[in-house]
Amino acid sequence: MTDDTSRARPGLLANWLFIVAALVVAIVTVGGITRLTESGLSITEWKPLLGALPPLSQADWQAEFELYQRIPEYQQINGPAGMDLESFKSIYWWEWIHRQLGRLIGLALVVPLAIFAVRKVIPQGYFWRLFALAALVGLQGSFGWWMVASGLETRTDVSHFRLAIHLCTALILLGGLIWTALDLRTLALRHHRPARLQPVAIWTGIILFVQLVLGAWVAGLNAGLASDSWPLMQEQLVPEFDRSNGLFWALTNDPFLIHWMHRWWAWVAVAALVLMARKVKPLDRRASIAIHSAFGIQIILGIATVMTGVDFYLAVLHQLVGALLVAAYAWGAHVLGRAG
Template sequence: MSNWLLSICALIFVMVVVGGITRLTESGLSITEWKPITGAIPPLTEAQWSHQFELYKRIPEYQQLNSGMTLAEFKSIFFWEWVHRQLGRVIGLVALVPLVWFAARKAIPNGYGWRTGSIFLLVCVQGAIGWWMVASGLTERTDVSHVRLAVHLLTALFIFGFTLWTAFDLRSPGAEPRRVPTIGLWAFAALALQLLFGAYVAGLDAGYAFNTWPLMGGELYPEAAPWLEPVMRNFVDNPVTVQFIHRWWAFVVLVLAVVVARNVKAAGGRRESIFLHAAIGIQILLGIWTLLSGVSLHVAVAHQATAVLVVASFVAAVHRLAQAGQGASTALGTDRDDGRTYVPLIPSEVEGP
């Protein structure tokens, strides 16, 4: 079963990469209808292509930004959005068919039925969120809502992380579910916040605001930058503020990554420690390069792809800590006052795997 879940993770990784290309090539609004079943078949005749193009011509993006687009150019952006949606369908099938097969054979371990079922349901919900995001750009806007984009991206990464954690649980001794240590909760929360602002940067095209590093226009935070009212709007809608936070919160995540890596290495997870160090280091360098390159397509796509690897590295490291912590606590046989087995949540309490 773990191999099945890992295949879902691999498909989600490809999905996020294609989603990044779709966004950066401004292809996301090229398909203006949501047809989960019949939409799997692309236009096959010139008449069908002309019909899709006419539908695209009705939305603000075409009317205000792409009014001179040719049919050949439309086919190019249609391709990426169709591939993105097709991958969603494939992930849905890969999440459903083996699940039904395992359930029919009663091969799902105790405690994993609700988790594997939840993965399939989350994939379905993600498809609906994707359309909810696209729908925000079909009537009044020339792009999709950056808030809805953030929900779409973070949901994808949550499904990826949850599925990967479940796969690791199935591969652990006795297929025992593992609890997230306290340091892991802090790390995941900090990473989620960084990913949220990364999605805001993408949705607001905030990466184009300043292409210098480490200063923004020669200042830490440009004084001449517009400031929105009420103040809290700046943390969601202001491209300058959003880019500023995304720049520097990365180093908070880096500090937590170093702490997690240090603890996991002490618990015998040298490989997980190296993976985490490498992923977070490369991601920060790619983020800087994305800015300096003026948001080059290839660099920006690599930055988004590496974000998935960062999530994977955190999940692998924290799961190793959880496994070491639970194993050590059981061996020690230490109980709480309420009689339950004590599971240390601070990795430093564990001397070895």
């Protein structure tokens, strides 16, 4: 935003973005916990400002519980199961924490950005990129409410399509934060040319994105419970699935087929990441190690999650490492982009 390059502080801004990226990893992890505990529909209203305060009295808690009692999830699942106010509080808190992290990320981007702009320490050409990242946080919050709204009237859960958009937007934000922070760090070292996406990184990113979408669909449809064996499902390579509504419907809605696609497309993603990491290694061995470590741990966690019938802690770690894999990919892609 400023032409006064002598006042620019790219190193400071890079550290700021790395901190925000860590917060995004945290919210993705808490989002996984929210999904696994079926907490996402516990707060049935969207109040960007007033919603920052939790219920402060017994009457407030009762009012929130009564709102929850009006939606299908309570009426068809948790109500018949005997959910009381104390049980409701346990799911409410996870969704509340998830939303507060979203607010914190927004503040952590918008407030420093305004201060840095006023103090004219943003390097030339970077203001609008930083502004776009801040705007993406707002869009992410809107997608979050859009997702929740899908489960408030007729469904007992949220749309897995909207869940995928919500999650993937967060991961795109994470990648953008890492990439921009690395550009700024490079600028701080007096290398002025920003990195550019190279073909191998583009194709690897597309393949990884498909895997992330499939993972979100698995979460949204509880498709992880479709099988507790590996590598076979239902004692066969390709499981039986619902073909009655056509192949396209099955590819996008059937939990057995989506689970199968997620577990086998993972190997396509691994192959792409290996090829990319081999190109990264001569340029930055640390980034190559990060990519290999992230996808290796992720594969182990994925198999373990399946074979334990979606153990809570393993499933949470699977989502956490998925976010770290995106960060490692962005690092490696940036390394290639600097050299290209």
